[in-house]
Amino acid sequence: MKVAIVNLGRILNGEWREPVTAGDSILTEDGKILKVGTLSSAEVETAQIVIDADGATAIPGLIDSQVHNTFGDYTPRQKTVGFLESYVHGGITTAISASEVHVPGRPKDPAGVKALAVAALRCFEHYRPGGMKVFAGSIIIEPGLVEQDFADIAAQGVWLAKAGFGAVKSPYEYAEMVGWARKHGMITTVHTGGASIPGSSGIWADHLIAMKPHVSFHVNGGPVAMPDEDFPKLVYESDIALQVCTAGNLRTTLMLGDMVRSADVFDRFLIASDTPTGSGIMPLGLMYTITHLASLTDMPVEWAIAAATGNNARTYGINSGFLKPGKDADIVLLDACVGGTKTDPLDALRNGDIAAVAAVVTDGVPRFVGKSRNTPAGNRKVRVARCDIPQDFSGVAH
Template sequence: MKTAIVNIGTIVTGDLKAPFAAGDAILMQEGRISAVGTLSSEQVSGADVVIDAAGTTAIPGLIDSHVHITFGDYTPRQRVVGYLESYVHGGTTTAITASEVHTPGRPKDPAGVKALALAARGCFLEYRPGGMRVHAGSVILEPGLTEADLDELVKAGVWLAKAGFGAFGSPFDYAPLMLAARERGMVTTMHTGGSSIPGSSGIWAEHVLKSNPTVSFHVNGGPVAMPEQGFARLVNESRIALQLCTAGNLRTALLTAKLLDEAGQPERLLIATDTPTGSGIMPLGMLYTISHLASLGHMPPEQAIAAATGNNATTYRLNNGFLKPGKDADVVLIDACAGGSQDDALSALRNGDVPAVAAVVSDGVPRFVGRSRNTPAGIRTVRVANTKLPRDFSGAATH
C-alpha cells in the first residue's frame, strides 16, 4: 500500500539534532516512509491514498513507553474495553509494556513470571488494536529467577525486564538480575518513586543507580515522587534514560526536564503516561505532558515531541519515532483546536493547549482522517483527497 500526505504546513521529525524537515509531503510504501520533503506529481498520483494535510503539522506517531497492558484491549484495573484503540485517537501509535503486573492473580514464581512474559509477547505479535503496535512481554523480576532463566527468555524473544514489583527484601537486591539482563541485551526498566500498589515499596535514586537500568520508570513519581535530592543524582551520576509520566508529579517532571537541559542531555528525557493505573485512562496523556513541558517548562515543542517519539525509539531500539526515509510509517497530523487562541499546533502547545488530532497513519495505513473522537476539531480541514481503495478512511472517528 502506498500512502501520500501532501500540503503539510510543518514537518516535525522527532530528531533533536534536526527537529524540522523541509518540504510539505511524506510518501509511505509497504509500511515504511520512503520520502520526506517534496513529492513529484507521479509519486502523488501513484499513491493508493492521498491525504490533504491542509497546512497542519506532521509529527511521528507518539510512543507511550509505559502502558500497563494485560491481555487484549482491556484493562481490569479500570474495567475498560478498547482503551488502546482510544489512545490511537490521541496520536499514540506505539505502546510499550510496563510489565503485565496488573494481570489479575499474576503468578510470582519463576516459572509463572516467565510464562506471563512469553504469553503477553505472543498475544500482541500480530494483534494491533486500532492500528497500534504493542510491544508486550516484560519479565517481572522475582526472587528465584536465574541467569539461565534470562537466557531462556531472550532466546524466546523477550527483550524487556522490569524491577520494582518483586518480593525482594530490599530494592538493592534487584541489582544482580538487572545487570545480568542488560548484559544479555535486554532493555531494563525500574520503578522509581514511592509505593504505587499494595505490596510494593519505595525505590529511590540510590537503588536505581545500583541497578543501572536502561530506563528509570516514571522518575517524576508513579504517582509519588522520590526525595528531592535524587533527581540531580540520577542526572549527574548516570546515563539512565529518565521517563516522565502523565500520571505522576508535575512539579518534579518539570524539574527533571530542567536538570537534563542544564546538563546538555535532552536525549535522555522520555515521555509516557503510566496508565491504566489508579490514575485512570488517559487517551490524550502523551499530548498533555508535551503541552506541560512546552508551556510550563518553556521547552520548545519540537523538543518535547522528540521526547515522546524519537527519544523513546532510540532508547528502546525501535524503527519508528522519526519522520525519515526507512522508518516505520507512523505519522500523526495535529492542528490548533477550533475556537482556541492559536493558529497552529506548535503555538497551541506553547500556550498549554492540547492540539487537535486530525489524522493518524500507522504502518502506512490511515486509521482515521478528519477528526479524532478524543479532541476538538482543528481549524483546518484534513481530508482524503484521493483513494483507489473501497473506503475513504474518514469515518473512523465516532462522536
C-alpha cells in the same frame, strides 16, 4: 500500498537537535516511509491514497513507553474495554509494556513470570488495537529467578524486563538480576519513587545507580516522587534514561525538564503516561505532558515532542519515532483546535492547549482522517483527496 500526504504546513521529524524537515509531503509504501520533503506530481500519482493535510503539521506517532497492558484491549485496573484503540485517537501509535502486572492473579514464581511474559509477547505480535503496535511481554523480576531464566526467555523473543514489583527485601537485591537481563540483551526498566501498589517498595537514586537499568520509570513519581536531592544524582552520576509520566508529579516533571537541558543530556529525557493505573485511562496523556513542558517552562515544544517520539525510539531500539526514509510509517497530523486562541498547533501546545489530532497513520495505513473522537475538531480540512481502494478512511463514524 502507497500513501502520499501532501500540503503539509510543517514536518517535525522526531529529532530534538534539528527537529524540522523542509518540505510539504511524505510518501509511504508497505508500512515504511519512502520519502519526506517534496514530492513530484508523478510521485503523488503513484499513491493509492492521497491525504490533503491542508497545512496541518506532521509529527511521528507518539510512543507511550509505559503502558500496563494485560491481554487484549482491556484493563482490569479500570475495568475498561478498548482503551488502547482509544489511545490511537490521542496520537499514540506505539505502546511499550511496563510489565503485565495488572493481570488478575498474576503468577509470582519464576516459571509463572516467564510464562506470563512470553504469553503477552505472543498475543500482541500480530494484534494491533486500532492500528497500534504494542511491544508486550516485560518479565516481572521476582526472587528466585536465575541467569538461565533470562537466557531462556530472551531466546523466545522477550526483550523487556521490569524491576520494582517483586517480593524482595531490599531494592538492592534487584541489581544482580537486572545485570543478567542486560547481559542477555534485554532493555531493563525500574519503578522509581514511592510504592505504587501494596507489596512494592520505594526506590530512590542510590538503588537505581546500583542496579544500572536502561530506564528509570516514572522518575517524576508513579505517583509519588523521590526526594528532590535524588534527581541531580541520576542526572549527573548515571547514564540512565529518565522517563517522566503524566500520572506522576508535575512539579518534578518540570524540574527535571530544566535539569536535563542544563546538563545537556536531553537524549535521556523520555515522556510516557504510566497508565492504566489508579490515575485512570488517559488517551491524551502524552499530549498533556507535552503541553505542560512547553507552556510552563521554556522547553521548546519541538523538544517535548521529540521526548515522546525519537528519544523513546532510540532508547528502546525500535524503528518508529522518526519521520525519515526507512522508518515505520507511523504518522500523526496535528492542527489547532476550533475555538482556541491559536491557529497553529505548536502555538496551541505552547499556550497550554492540546492540539487537534486530525489524522493517524500506522504501518502505512490511515486509521482515521479528518477527526479524532478524543480531541476537538481542527481548523483545517484534513481529508482523503483520493482513494483507489474500497475503504473509507474519513473516520466519520467517530
